[in-house]
Structure formats: structure tokens, C-alpha cells
Amino acid sequence: MSDNKIKVPLMSEVAANGGEVEVLFWVGCAGSFDDRARKITKAFVKLLNHAGVTFAILGEEEVCTGDPARRAGNEFLFQMQALTNIETLNMYGVKKIVTACPHCFNTLKNEYPVLGGDYEVIHHTQFLQGLLEEGRLTVEGGDFKGKKISFHDSCYLGRANGIYEAPRKLLQALDVELVEMKRCKSRGLCCGAGGAQMFKEEEEGTLRVNQERTKDILETAPDFVAAACPFCMTMLTDGVKEKDKQEEIRVRDIAELIAEAEDL
Amino acid sequence: MELLLIDMPRLVQQVIFNSILLVTALLFSIKAKEIYRNIKMGKAEDRSDQPQQRLKNMTLLALGQKKMFRNMIPAVFHLCIYVAFLVTQIELIEIILDGMTGIHRIFWPMLGGFYTFIISFIELLSVFALVATIVFLSRRNLLKVPRFQMDEMSGWPKLDGNIILYVELFLVFCIFTMNTADMVLHNGEYGFLVSGMLMPLFSGFSEGTLHFLERFGWWGHIVAVFAFLIYIPFSKHLHIVLAFPNAYFGALDGGANKGEMANMPRITEEIKLMMDPSLPMPEEDPNAAPARFGAKDVEDLSWKSLLDAYTCTECGRCTDACPANQTGKLLSPRKIMMATRDRLEEKGREVAKNGPEHDDGKALIHDYISAEEVKACTTCNACVEECPVSINPVNIILELRRYLILEEANSPEEWNLMFGNVETNGAVWKLPASDRMKWIDEMNE
Ligand code: SF4
Ligand code: SF4
Numbered sequence: 001m002s003d004n005k006i007k008v009p010l011m012s013e014v015a016a017n018g019g020e021v022e023v024l025f026w027v028g029c030a031g032s033f034d035d036r037a038r039k040i041t042k043a044f045v046k047l048l049n050h051a052g053v054t055f056a057i058l059g060e061e062e063v064c065t066g067d068p069a070r071r072a073g074n075e076f077l078f079q080m081q082a083l084t085n086i087e088t089l090n091m092y093g094v095k096k097i098v099t100a101c102p103h104c105f106n107t108l109k110n111e112y113p114v115l116g117g118d119y120e121v122i123h124h125t126q127f128l129q130g131l132l133e134e135g136r137l138t139v140e141g142g143d144f145k146g147k148k149i150s151f152h153d154s155c156y157l158g159r160a161n162g163i164y165e166a167p168r169k170l171l172q173a174l175d176v177e178l179v180e181m182k183r184c185k186s187r188g189l190c191c192g193a194g195g196a197q198m199f200k201e202e203e204e205g206t207l208r209v210n211q212e213r214t215k216d217i218l219e220t221a222p223d224f225v226a227a228a229c230p231f232c233m234t235m236l237t238d239g240v241k242e243k244d245k246q247e248e249i250r251v252r253d254i255a256e257l258i259a260e261a262e263d264l
Numbered sequence: 265m266e267l268l269l270i271d272m273p274r275l276v277q278q279v280i281f282n283s284i285l286l287v288t289a290l291l292f293s294i295k296a297k298e299i300y301r302n303i304k305m306g307k308a309e310d311r312s313d314q315p316q317q318r319l320k321n322m323t324l325l326a327l328g329q330k331k332m333f334r335n336m337i338p339a340v341f342h343l344c345i346y347v348a349f350l351v352t353q354i355e356l357i358e359i360i361l362d363g364m365t366g367i368h369r370i371f372w373p374m375l376g377g378f379y380t381f382i383i384s385f386i387e388l389l390s391v392f393a394l395v396a397t398i399v400f401l402s403r404r405n406l407l408k409v410p411r412f413q414m415d416e417m418s419g420w421p422k423l424d425g426n427i428i429l430y431v432e433l434f435l436v437f438c439i440f441t442m443n444t445a446d447m448v449l450h451n452g453e454y455g456f457l458v459s460g461m462l463m464p465l466f467s468g469f470s471e472g473t474l475h476f477l478e479r480f481g482w483w484g485h486i487v488a489v490f491a492f493l494i495y496i497p498f499s500k501h502l503h504i505v506l507a508f509p510n511a512y513f514g515a516l517d518g519g520a521n522k523g524e525m526a527n528m529p530r531i532t533e534e535i536k537l538m539m540d541p542s543l544p545m546p547e548e549d550p551n552a553a554p555a556r557f558g559a560k561d562v563e564d565l566s567w568k569s570l571l572d573a574y575t576c577t578e579c580g581r582c583t584d585a586c587p588a589n590q591t592g593k594l595l596s597p598r599k600i601m602m603a604t605r606d607r608l609e610e611k612g613r614e615v616a617k618n619g620p621e622h623d624d625g626k627a628l629i630h631d632y633i634s635a636e637e638v639k640a641c642t643t644c645n646a647c648v649e650e651c652p653v654s655i656n657p658v659n660i661i662l663e664l665r666r667y668l669i670l671e672e673a674n675s676p677e678e679w680n681l682m683f684g685n686v687e688t689n690g691a692v693w694k695l696p697a698s699d700r701m702k703w704i705d706e707m708n709e
């Protein structure tokens with residue numbers, strides 16, 4: 001653990017000082033409020049700091065991107081959020097955004113442009129892979145070397161945006177044994193959280209979606225399941241826990257795995 | 265007598281043939297027009313940009329059947345039928361010309377050896393198609409592949425799937441009856457590959473019988489083709505035509521950006537006005553009917569969603585991949601498409617009869633698709649990914665959701681709580697904005 005405190009500047013401070021940052025880190029609701037997802041946020045920020053990336057956050061000026069409202073059908077609420085965020089982002093002249101949430105990522109990247117918000121939006125797995133390629137971040141397997149790891153594709157990263165390789169390349173850099181679940185990449189099975197399902201009970205059925213996905217996980221029986229989405233994280237963690245397998249199969253965000261390998 | 269049997273009827277045959285051809289063309293075009301009119305009931309949406317990319321998509325997805333190959337076994341057999349179907353059109357042209365003019369094998373004197381090659385090739389493909397048809401019939405009826413056994417497939421959809429396969433069996437049977445009898449009659453002069461091998465089967469038959477068999481095969485074939493043509497627009501087999509425009513007008517990058525929901529500009533205007541009251545009021549067309557938010561009925565959907573509905577082959581690849589369906593929820597994306605088509609057909613008849621203003625008291629939502637189905641979707645896009653003919657069921661689901669929420673306030677209580685949190689705290693959970701940065705202190709503890 002590093003003893004030095006990590007400074008996380010606010011965009012408002014940066015702007016007031018006439019400074020500039022490389023990238024705006026969009027923390028997202030889960031990354032800010034959810035206990036488990038906050039760990040991902042911290043791991044990612046430690047990595048940014050470690051790689052010497054200058055970044056800032058919006059802090060209290062950030063509001064929900066509106067993705068769950070929109071997917072639930074509440075277009076008014078979505079657009080209120082979107083237009084508010086766009087006003088803030090444009091005010092600061094933000095050009096580049098990184099986020100650890102595929103839902104925020106998708107909305108910022110694909111749905112804000114028609115509303116007047118045009119940014120280069122990058123998912124944290126892509127961003128980390130970029131740092132790796134540029135040599136700003138070095139990754140060594142450490143404790144993970146040779147461990148069996150499966151990557152769970154998030155729908156909004158994979159099918160919705162065609163990002164399958166960046167997370168896998170990061171895992172390979174960790175020197176792990178990447179084992180795919182039988183349903184992976186474009187055939188990956190949803191965790192059950194998308195489309196605002198995270199915020200309500202599922203309709204009547206035989207199973208919950210995360211229970212179905214947990215079957216795939218147990219069948220592959222990896223040491224770690226790597227996720228790249230805070231909502232997948234919740235769903236998979238719950239699914240594995242329900243089967244009392246949380247000791248054997250640990251669910252981690254890719255950023256956490258890398259930060260841990262780097263002893264951050 | 266010979267003359268009477270063969271030549272006289274030829275003239276009669278010619279008349280009968282041309283009449284059937286005309287009736288077929290008429291019936292087909294009436295239904296085609298109806299379908300076109302129905303699709304036009306949908307909302308306007310511009311999908312004409314990037315024609316080159318669109319052509320490429322159409323070539324890969326429709327002509328090249330790219331998506332089919334996600335699933336090897338059905339893909340290979342489907343390809344057999346598909347290629348046989350395409351190439352057989354050459355023979356069909358000849359049959360139609362023969363029928364119209366009364367000339368027997370009109371291309372044979374012109375093409376000679378090349379003719380032998382083409383027909384032999386068609387015969388070979390027909391054998392492959394025959395095998396594939398038998399495989400498909402067994403998959404549906406003996407092996408009972410699960411995606412063909414789901415609830416929405418009982419009754420007519422199941423029959424529809426089988427009818428076409430039986431017609432195919434009949435077609436192949438007719439082709440070989442015709443060609444083999446003809447080969448025997450002409451002492452193998454044509455040199456066709458497969459019917460050449462079948463000749464011993466017919467060798468003991470009298471000339472009259474052979475003539476009859478040849479005519480039976482010829483008529484059977486062409487009547488089946490005409491019947492098929494009339495039948496297609498009523499069936500899931502319409503995909504053989506519509507898969508092409510549907511791929512052309514489908515999502516552009518064939519993969520990415522499935523995550524983008526269509527914007528609702530009317531709402532943008534209203535909110536911009538709320539945020540800045542000094543903006544000019546948008547001009548409103550006083551004659552325009554008050555448009556609904558989201559989709560209650562088929563006419564509220566984009567025309568592309570309606571084209572999607574007519575294109576659906578009811579193959580069930582979407583439903584097979586659907587997480588909601590796999591976990592026993594009511595939602596089935598295939599059923600969404602089938603229900604949309606059924607309602608569209610009904611609405612089309614209704615509008616034709618009583619005009620567009622008349623309300624038949626029914627709608628796509630609730631009467632054809634329940635709120636429960638609509639709410640179960642995780643928007644995972646697995647259905648879109650799997651569809652071999654470029655259909656997007658999620659667009660329909662999300663438009664119906666918009667209607668439920670914006671017009672009916674038909675929302676689960678938990679969603680209302682989430683909406684409330686987003687509205688008041690700018691966060692999906694009931695936590696104050698000041699907590700947004702708690703993690704920084706935690707990190708630096
Ligand atoms: S997007 Fe919805 S309908 Fe399509 S597969 Fe996923 S859950 Fe099913
Ligand atoms: S929507 Fe596509 S995948 Fe689903 S049944 Fe229709 S054709 Fe098949």
C-alpha cells in the first residue's frame with residue numbers, strides 16, 4: 001500500500017486554476033455510492049496515479065448519465081440528466097472521458113452526441129490497455145501468474161460496442177491462464193442487471209438471470225472471474241455467494257486485479 | 265391419337281399456363297402492395313445514409329448469410345436449400361418460357377452441351393436440397409429442436425414451417441420425375457447427371473406413361489412454384505425476399521452501436537425550453553395529430569421495425585439466446601416479432617376497411633404483448649446479435665416501454681423509486697450528492 005495520499009482534483013478546481021488534465025474520470029453512481037464498486041474506483045484511481053496520468057472528476061457536479069431511466073422508458077428523466085451533464089462537461093471543455101462503467105460509457109459515447117455532447121469516451125479497460133501499450137504502466141502477474149481466470153463480457157461493452165479484446169489483453173498481461181466460459185464474447189450471457197433490471201425484482205420465472213450465469217461460472221470453475229462492470233460485479237458476486245463458492249471463485253474487476261498485482 | 269394426346273393439349277396447356285401465371289402475378293402483387301402499405305404505416309426514419317456500407321451489409325448478411333454461420337449445422341443445410349433455390353431459378357425461367365410459348369425445352373437447341381451442364385448442376389443441387397429438407401423436417405418433428413417447440417410456435421407457425429418443407433419435397437420429386445421421363449423419351453440425349461442415373465426406374469414404361477409423367481412433373485413443379493409464390497407473403501418464408509432490404513436498412517456497422525437508443529427530439533425541445541425559458545417556442549404544426557410518446561400500437565413504431573416483423577423467419581435464434589427467456593420469463597423476442605406482424609396485418613385490414621381514424625379498441629401493447637414481457641428485457645442485445653436477417657426486437661420492446669412509462673405511468677414501484685432518486689439526487693440510489701466523493705477519503709485513509 002502506498003502511504004502517499006492520492007490527490008483527486010475536481011474539474012472545477014482545475015478550471016479555476018486555468019489548468020488542464022489528460023482525461024476526465026467519470027465515476028458513475030455505482031462507482032461513487034456502491035460499497036463494492038467503490039473498491040473498483042479506488043483501484044482504478046491508484047492505477048491512474050501510478051501511471052502518472054493527470055485526471056480530474058466532476059465530483060458533486062456529476063449526475064447519473066440517465067441510462068437506467070432511459071432503458072426503463074423514462075425519456076424525460078434521461079434527457080434531463082443528459083442535458084445537465086452535457087452543460088457541465090461543455091462548460092469545462094471536456095474532450096476525453098474515461099469510465100469504469102460500461103453503461104455510463106455507452107450512454108456518454110453513443111447517446112450524448114445527438115444531444116450536443118461530443119467527447120472521446122473510453123472504457124477503463126481500453127484506457128489501461130492503452131497505458132500498457134505506451135509503456136506507462138507495466139503489469140506483472142505477481143500472485144496471479146498461472147491462475148485460472150474467466151472474463152465475463154458485459155453486454156454494453158461487448159455486443160453493444162464491440163469491445164472484446166482490451167479486457168482480455170489486460171488479463172493476458174497478468175500472465176494468467178485465460179479460460180473462456182462456454183458462452184463468451186458476442187455470445188456472452190447477460191448478468192441480468194442491464195435495461196434497468198438492476199433496480200427492480202425480476203419478472204416471474206424459473207431462475208434469476210445471474211443464477212443462470214453462475215451455472216456457466218461454476219462449470220468453468222476458475223480461480224477468478226474478471227468483470228469490467230460494477231453491475232455485473234454485483235450480480236456475479238451474489239450468484240457465486242448464493243452457491244457458497246465465494247472462497248474458491250473470486251469475482252474481481254480487471255482494474256482491481258492489476259492494482260493488486262502491482263501491489264498498489 | 266398421338267397428336268391429340270401430345271400436341272392438342274399443348275395448346276390448351278399453353279392457355280391454362282398463361283392464365284395461371286397471370287392470376288399468380290395478380291395475387292402476389294395485391295398482397296405485396298398490402299405489405300408495402302402496412303410497412304408505410306410506421307413512423308418515418310431515415311435509413312438511407314452510407315449506401316455503400318449498406319450494400320456491403322446486404323451482400324454479407326443477406327446474400328452471404330454471414331450470421332447463419334454462427335450455428336454450423338443448420339447453416340450448411342440451409343445453404344444447400346438456398347443455393348439450390350437460387351440456381352433453380354434458371355430452370356424456372358425456361359419452364360415459364362416453355363409454358364408461355366408451348367415449346368419444349370426452349371434453351372436446349374441454343375445451348376447444347378452447356379445446357380446439359382446447367383441442368384445436371386441443378387439436379388445435383390436438388391439432391392443436396394432434398395437431403396437438407398429431410399434434415400430440417402426431422403429437426404422440427406423428430407429431434408424436436410427446442411427452439412421450434414416453444415409456446416409461440418404451436419398451431420399455424422408450426423404448420424407454416426412444415427408446409428414449406430413438404431412443398432420442397434414435392435418440387436424435387438417433380439423435377440426428377442420430369443427430367444427422368446424426358447430422358448427416357450429422348451434416349452438419354454440430354455445427358456443429365458442425376459436423372460440419367462434414375463432412367464432404369466422408368467425404363468419399362470410405355471411412351472404414353474412417360475409423356476404423362478413428364479407432363480405431371482412439369483405441371484406439378486410449376487403449379488407448386490406458383491402456389492409457393494402466392495403463399496410466401498402470408499408466411500414466414502417472406503424472408504427470402506425481405507432479408508435483402510432488411511439487411512440493407514439494418515444497423516450500419518453490423519456490430520457496434522447496438523447500444524444506442526433512438527432519440528426523442530420532441531422531449532429534447534421541451535427540456536431545453538425548461539432549462540432556458542428564453543429560447544423560442546418550437547413551431548408546431550396545428551394540423552398534426554398529437555403524437556404519442558413511445559409505441560402503443562404498430563403505427564407508432566419505426567417503419568424499420570415493421571419491416572423487421574415481416575422479415576422474421578420465426579427461427580427462434582433470438583429467443584434461444586435471450587437471458588429472460590432462458591430463465592423462464594414470459595419474454596420471447598421471437599414472439600415480439602410475431603405479435604407485431606400479426607397486429608400489423610390486423611391493423612392493415614382494419615385501416616383498409618374503416619379508415620385510419622377508426623379505433624378497433626385493440627393495440628399492440630396489452631392485447632398482443634403484455635407489460636410483463638416488455639419489462640423483463642435486460643437490453644442485452646443477444647437477440648439482435650443472433651438474428652440472421654438483421655432484425656432488432658429490442659427497438660420494439662423499448663418503444664413499448666416508453667409508452668408504458670410516459671403515457672400510462674405503468675411502472676414497477678422500484679423503478680419509480682429509482683426515478684425519484686435520479687430526479688432529486690442525481691443518483692440512482694437515495695444518497696446525497698455530497699457522498700459522491702466519500703471514496704477519496706476512504707482511499708487515503
Ligand atoms: S435484449 Fe431483451 S429480448 Fe433481447 S435477448 Fe436480451 S433480454 Fe432478451
Ligand atoms: S427475430 Fe431473427 S432470430 Fe428471432 S426468430 Fe425472427 S428471424 Fe429468427
